[in-house]
Amino acid sequence: MSSDNQQPFVTDSSKVGTETREARLSGQDNRFNSRLREAFGSSPFILTKFDKFMNWVRGSSMFMLQFGIACCSIEMMHTYAVKHDLDRFGAGVPRASPRQADVIIIPGTIVSKFAPRMKRVYDQMPEPKFVIGMGSCTISGGPFQEGYNVVKGAEEVIPVDIHVPGCPPRPEALIYGVAKLQERIANGESSPVTVKPYELEEFGDLERDEIVDQLAQEIDVEDLVMRYNWADSP
Amino acid sequence: MSVELPADTDAVQTPEEIADLLGDLVIGREEHLNAPGFVIKPDTVVDALRRLRDQAGFDHLSCVTAEEYEDRYESIYHLTSYDDRTQEVSIVVPADKENPVSQSANEVFRTADWHEREAYDLIGIEYDDHPDLRRILLPETWQGHPLGQSYDQDQPQVVPLREHQNPLLEDQKADNDSETMYLNIGPHHPATHGVLHIKTVLDGEQVVDLEPDIGYLHRCEEQMCQNSTYRYQIMPYPDRWDYISAGLLNEWAYARTAEELADIEVPEYAQIIRTMGAELCRMAAHFLALGTFALDIYGDFTALFMYSIRDREKVQNILEELTGQRLMFNYFRLGGVVWDLPEPREEFFEMTRDFLDDLPTALEEYHDMMTSNEILQVRTVDTGVLPPEVAKSYGATGPVARGSGIDYDVRRDDPYGYYENLDWDVVTEDGCDNFSRLLVRMREVEESAKIVEQCIDLLEDWPEDERNIQSNVPRTIKPDDDTEIYKAVEGAKGELGIYIRSDGTEKPGRFKIRSPCFSNLQTLPEMSNGEYVPDAIASLGSLDIVLGEVDR
Numbered sequence: 143m144s145s146d147n148q149q150p151f152v153t154d155s156s157k158v159g160t161e162t163r164e165a166r167l168s169g170q171d172n173r174f175n176s177r178l179r180e181a182f183g184s185s186p187f188i189l190t191k192f193d194k195f196m197n198w199v200r201g202s203s204m205f206m207l208q209f210g211i212a213c214c215s216i217e218m219m220h221t222y223a224v225k226h227d228l229d230r231f232g233a234g235v236p237r238a239s240p241r242q243a244d245v246i247i248i249p250g251t252i253v254s255k256f257a258p259r260m261k262r263v264y265d266q267m268p269e270p271k272f273v274i275g276m277g278s279c280t281i282s283g284g285p286f287q288e289g290y291n292v293v294k295g296a297e298e299v300i301p302v303d304i305h306v307p308g309c310p311p312r313p314e315a316l317i318y319g320v321a322k323l324q325e326r327i328a329n330g331e332s333s334p335v336t337v338k339p340y341e342l343e344e345f346g347d348l349e350r351d352e353i354v355d356q357l358a359q360e361i362d363v364e365d366l367v368m369r370y371n372w373a374d375s376p
Numbered sequence: 377m378s379v380e381l382p383a384d385t386d387a388v389q390t391p392e393e394i395a396d397l398l399g400d401l402v403i404g405r406e407e408h409l410n411a412p413g414f415v416i417k418p419d420t421v422v423d424a425l426r427r428l429r430d431q432a433g434f435d436h437l438s439c440v441t442a443e444e445y446e447d448r449y450e451s452i453y454h455l456t457s458y459d460d461r462t463q464e465v466s467i468v469v470p471a472d473k474e475n476p477v478s479q480s481a482n483e484v485f486r487t488a489d490w491h492e493r494e495a496y497d498l499i500g501i502e503y504d505d506h507p508d509l510r511r512i513l514l515p516e517t518w519q520g521h522p523l524g525q526s527y528d529q530d531q532p533q534v535v536p537l538r539e540h541q542n543p544l545l546e547d548q549k550a551d552n553d554s555e556t557m558y559l560n561i562g563p564h565h566p567a568t569h570g571v572l573h574i575k576t577v578l579d580g581e582q583v584v585d586l587e588p589d590i591g592y593l594h595r596c597e598e599q600m601c602q603n604s605t606y607r608y609q610i611m612p613y614p615d616r617w618d619y620i621s622a623g624l625l626n627e628w629a630y631a632r633t634a635e636e637l638a639d640i641e642v643p644e645y646a647q648i649i650r651t652m653g654a655e656l657c658r659m660a661a662h663f664l665a666l667g668t669f670a671l672d673i674y675g676d677f678t679a680l681f682m683y684s685i686r687d688r689e690k691v692q693n694i695l696e697e698l699t700g701q702r703l704m705f706n707y708f709r710l711g712g713v714v715w716d717l718p719e720p721r722e723e724f725f726e727m728t729r730d731f732l733d734d735l736p737t738a739l740e741e742y743h744d745m746m747t748s749n750e751i752l753q754v755r756t757v758d759t760g761v762l763p764p765e766v767a768k769s770y771g772a773t774g775p776v777a778r779g780s781g782i783d784y785d786v787r788r789d790d791p792y793g794y795y796e797n798l799d800w801d802v803v804t805e806d807g808c809d810n811f812s813r814l815l816v817r818m819r820e821v822e823e824s825a826k827i828v829e830q831c832i833d834l835l836e837d838w839p840e841d842e843r844n845i846q847s848n849v850p851r852t853i854k855p856d857d858d859t860e861i862y863k864a865v866e867g868a869k870g871e872l873g874i875y876i877r878s879d880g881t882e883k884p885g886r887f888k889i890r891s892p893c894f895s896n897l898q899t900l901p902e903m904s905n906g907e908y909v910p911d912a913i914a915s916l917g918s919l920d921i922v923l924g925e926v927d928r
Contacts, residue, residue, distance in 0.1 A: 208566050212593055212924055213619035215570070216664070217703060223685035238566045253927075255515045256563065256571055256592040258537035263564050279595075285612065288603065289596030290522040290529045291514065310703055342537060353532050357517055366537045373530040 193330065200244070200270065201328035204320075207243035207267065208236035212250025214277040214310040221313040233320050240266040245323070247316075248302070251279035251286050252293040258368045261342055264300045272327065274319055275302040278309045285309065294375045298340055299368075303333045342366045389432050394465055397427055404468075409636060409861040411464035413452070418471050419504075421479040425453065425467065429484055433457045434465060437485035437771055439862065439890035441875045442495030444524050449476040449501050451492075454862045454875070454890075458768055458782055461789035466862070471501055480506040487771035487895050494894075498523040498598075513591040513927055523599065540575055556584060559909070563592045567672050567913050570923035574900075574916070581908050586901045594927040601887040606634055606853040607710065610887075615704040617889065618925040621660035621692065622868040624653045624699075627708040632792055633863040633874040634710055638853045643844040644794070645835075646712035651794040652831035653698055653707065655824040656728075660691040661868035662817045662824075665920040666742060669814060672917035674751045680742070687738055690731050697724055710853065712846030717835065725832055732825050742818060747811075756810035760903040760915030763808055770902070771895040774870025775820065776919055779813035781806040786866040798830045810911075810918040817920070854882050862890075869893050869920060889928050893921040 206228075210218070221228050228234035237243045240263045252260060264273070273296070278284030280296035287294055296302050303326070306319035326333075346363030348354050361367060391412035395402055401420045406413030416424050428434040434455040441452040449471040457463045471478045480503035481488035492503045493512040500521035503509055511518060515535040520527045540560055562573040571592035577585040597613060604610045614626035628650060635642060642650075667684030670676040692702050697718050699707040707714055718724050746752055762772070767780045777784050785802040787795045803819040805812035857880030864873030870892025879885030896919050904912035 209564060210570055212570070212595075213616055213703065216619055216621070220685060220689070224682045225686070225689050240564075251593065251595045253592065253594055254518075254533060254535050255594070258535055259563050259571075259592070262537060285616070286595040286597075286600060289599055290527070292595050312702060345534070345536070348534070351532075353519060353534060356519060357534055360517055361534070361536050367534050368537065370533045370535070372532060 197330045198328050201324040201326075202232045204233040204245045204272075204324065204327075205235050205237050205243050206233060207240055207246040207263070208238045209246055209263070210249060211252070211256070212279070214249035214279075217310045217313055218247055218249045218276065218316065221316045226313040226317060228317060228320060231317065231321055231324065233324065240264070241268060243267055244270070245272045245274060245320075247274045247276050248280045248296045248300075249276045249310075251284065252296060252299060253289075253291045254293060254368075254370055255291075257293050257299045257340065258342055258366070261299050261340075261368070272323060273300055273302045273304075274316075274323060275305045276316060276319070277311060278307060281305050281307060290372075293340075293370070298375070300339060301333065340368050340370065342368055389463060389465075394428070394432060397432055398424055401427075406466070406468055406860070408466050409859060410863055411454075411466050413466040413468050413860070415468045415470065418469050418478040421453070421467070421469055421481050422483050425455070425481050425484040428455055428465065428467070433459060434463070435459075435768055437481065437487050437491075438864065438871065439873055439875065439888065440481070440488060440491035440495060441862070441886070441888040442499040442501050443877065443886045443888075444499055446525075448473050449478075449499065451478055451495060451501055452860075452862075452875070453481060453488075454873070458777075458784050461784070461786055464862075466860075476501045477504055478502070479504050480509075482506055485771065486769045487898060490894065490898050497521070500524045511591075513594040515591070522596070555579075561913075563589075567916065569668060569916070569921060572897075572916075572921070572923055572926070574912075576909070576912070578909065583904050583907055583909060583912050586904045586912060588897055588900055590897070590923070590926050592927065593923045595924075597928040598887050598889060601889075602884055605882045606638065606855075606884070607849070607851065607882070610634075610884075611708060611710075612704065612706045615706060616924060617891065617928060618661070618867055618869060618872070618893070618922050619703065620664050620868065620922050621688065621695070621703060622657050622922075623703065623705040624650070624657045624695075624707060625661075625865065625867045626872060627705070628654055628793070629863075629865045629867065629872045629874050631708045631710060632865055633861055633876055634853070636863055637855050637859060637861045637876055637878065638710070640711045640849055641847045642712055643847055645838060645843050646845050646847075647794045648831050648834050648838075649698075649713050649717065649845070650708065651798070652828050652835070653695065653705075653713075654793070655827045655831075656691050656695055656698075658868050659821050659824045659828075660688050660695070662821050663688045663691070665817055666746065666814070669914075669917045669920075670746055670752070672913055673755050674749070676745075680745050683738070683741060683745075687735075690734075694724075694728050694731060697727065709846060709849070711849040712844075714845075716843055716845050721836075725836055728828065728832055732829055735821070735825050739818065739821065747815065747818070753811065755910065755914050756814060756918070757807070758809050758811075759907060759911040760810040760918060761808050762899055762903050766902055767899060770899045772870070772899055773895065774867070774892050775813055775816040776870065776896045776899070778802070778804045779816045779918075780808045786864055786871050790864070792865060794831070794834075795827070798827055800826050800830075810914050813918040813920075852882050854878075854880065856880065858885075864890065867892055869922065869925065870896060872925075891925040891928060893919075893923075893925045894928075897921050897926055 275296045283292045283294040286292045304319050304323045345361045345365045345367045401416050401424050402414050404415035436456045436458050439454040451469045453467040455465050497511045557578045559576040562568040563571040573589040575587045601610050614630045615623035617626050663684040667681040670680035699705040762780050764780045800823045805815050855878035860877045862875040864871045873890035875888040876884045877886040903915040
């Protein structure tokens with residue numbers, strides 16, 4: 143490239159003057175003018191990594207699964223509705239079907255009968271999917287931790303990205319949790335799975351022991367089961 | 377008193393009269409704090425209950441409590457009357473320790489069906505002649521009975537995830553002409569108000585068989601209360617039974633039972649605060665019932681649901697000022713409330729008055745958009761019909777009973793708190809359909825507003841040096857060994873009762889919760905069979921159940 147080039151390559155777009163740009167900024171075609179356009183300058187292109195772009199998109203438009211379990215779901219409804227209005231943050235479209243949802247908020251206590259169903263609902267969501275654990279019950283079982291029927295936290299069943307503590311958390315707290323999750327998604331961060339979750343497995347695949355022998359009459363070998371080892375629960 | 381009493385009205389039954397009526401069925405006597413107890417043999421349950429129902433007017437089987445002792449099992453049938461709530465009797469049925477079998481009361485009271493299934497599930501008593509004795513709250517493959525004495529909580533459990541079978545499939549093969557379709561509703565479904573599973577069998581678009589499958593939120597509330605001390609530890613749990621802002625109403629159920637058990641007085645000033653707080657909770661709970669009903673019926677997420685949430689936010693703000701919490705208040709203490717109204721009091725009164733002043737306009741809006749909405753009328757008028765006799769047999773209470781014309785409200789019929797000194801009415805509607813239940817709730821909001829207004833007037837003029845919010849209560853409460861009591865209050869959904877047996881320690885020996893939703897939900901098959909699927913959904917919405925309370 144010769145040094146006497148009329149139009150040197152400059153990265154500062156405000157110094158680039160072209161006719162197109164002049165025309166656009168002077169208001170001949172106002173439709174295309176915006177603050178964003180001003181910031182971008184003449185170049186109609188943005189250079190970014192595709193992954194980064196997708197992360198930004200994902201974080202900015204999250205479809206929540208309409209999923210109520212217990213007390214926290216009441217505060218969750220309040221978060222979606224007037225006053226708190228989660229939709230302001232691009233995360234307030236509750237979908238009734240897991241197949242259309244990106245995010246599942248787990249609002250309440252998970253008990254032994256429900257955990258396999260919740261796992262199934264989670265499995266039905268398309269990737270990439272994110273999980274918000276709402277309330278103390280999804281952290282540890284909360285006030286019901288000592289119950290004979292209570293799963294000690296959502297992470298025993300599915301991986302959780304963000305925990306929002308509280309019993310129940312206020313709507314403001316849930317919004318903060320959602321915003322944090324959006325930030326993390328936009329940054330492409332993911333959460334490690336901290337415990338080995340209970341899996342749905344075929345009854346025939348379980349290790350044979352006393353309880354399995356007892357139930358052999360009642361459960362088909364091909365039935366999906368979830369086995370709770372309460373003694374090993376945190 | 378009026379001299380023109382109807383001829384068939386039974387005078388108050390003394391324990392001796394009941395004993396005479398039961399005659400040689402009685403093998404022993406007990407004394408519960410709320411009612412006389414009669415011990416009968418396990419094979420005479422039907423006979424005894426039928427005599428009491430038909431000849432002494434005990435037509436309301438409020439609750440069935442089961443428990444295991446060192447030497448026996450025991451089922452207690454808590455009977456009362458829809459006409460006179462203060463009439464109570466407990467029928468105690470001991471069963472053999474080795475082979476606990478007792479006769480089912482299902483023949484006399486249909487509500488016994490679920491109550492006895494629960495007793496079988498959690499305690500392990502078997503009921504003879506029960507139509508369908510299966511586990512109800514725990515998964516069907518559960519091993520052991522968790523509230524029994526020999527249960528090992530650490531043993532592993534295996535829970536299957538199976539496809540559900542059409543229960544009518546067998547019949548279908550016999551008749552080739554009709555075909556039925558099995559439809560799962562729930563446990564994850566927007567219209568089930570939580571984690572309820574409804575097994576539905578359809579013939580065309582009509583429901584031919586419907587069975588609610590509960591237990592997806594059974595979080596051991598009774599065990600939690602049995603492991604906690606009376607004085608402080610139990611009180612937070614009631615908030616989480618009926619969690620639709622009905623916290624104070626539930627706390628009152630525990631407070632009332634434990635105060636009567638431990639003989640604790642509550643200062644008048646605290647009773648007024650309790651009454652006010654409880655009615656605010658009732659309004660908030662009914663608002664949500666209205667909002668979600670509109671959501672169920674015609675998918676009104678944008679207007680009515682938002683309006684009801686808006687009004688709930690207002691109530692919650694008031695309750696937050698009062699208690700410090702939005703949802704789980706933990707505000708009552710045995711013997712009173714935890715703290716006085718917030719300072720400056722004038723601001724609190726003004727805030728509450730503002731809400732009450734706006735209420736007529738808000739309710740007018742609700743009426744414009746709901747009750748005068750043609751779509752809603754078509755969907756609710758004359759659908760989900762629940763005749764009063766059926767409702768009584770299932771032990772329905774609260775707005776569900778009052779929507780069927782049953783004039784029954786624990787607040788008036790077995791007064792507590794400050795209700796008897798205030799001017800308000802029990803709302804009933806005679807339609808017996810979904811629309812009536814909706815109307816009852818809307819009109820109850822008005823009645824609650826009347827109560828709150830009167831409470832505020834009283835509180836405002838209360839002399840400053842007489843603001844006694846708590847009586848003197850010992851730090852540790854240890855009621856006498858083997859004292860039994862069953863007491864109920866009017867929760868947002870109906871009669872919320874608690875049975876406590878003390879065992880001489882500072883924790884209850886047995887803590888049993890009688891949930892109104894549990895009984896109300898039992899009426900769903902009666903209301904839905906033969907109707908269309910959407911009408912079944914409307915009926916479910918009109919029952920206004922909350923699964924935390926159904927499953928406990």
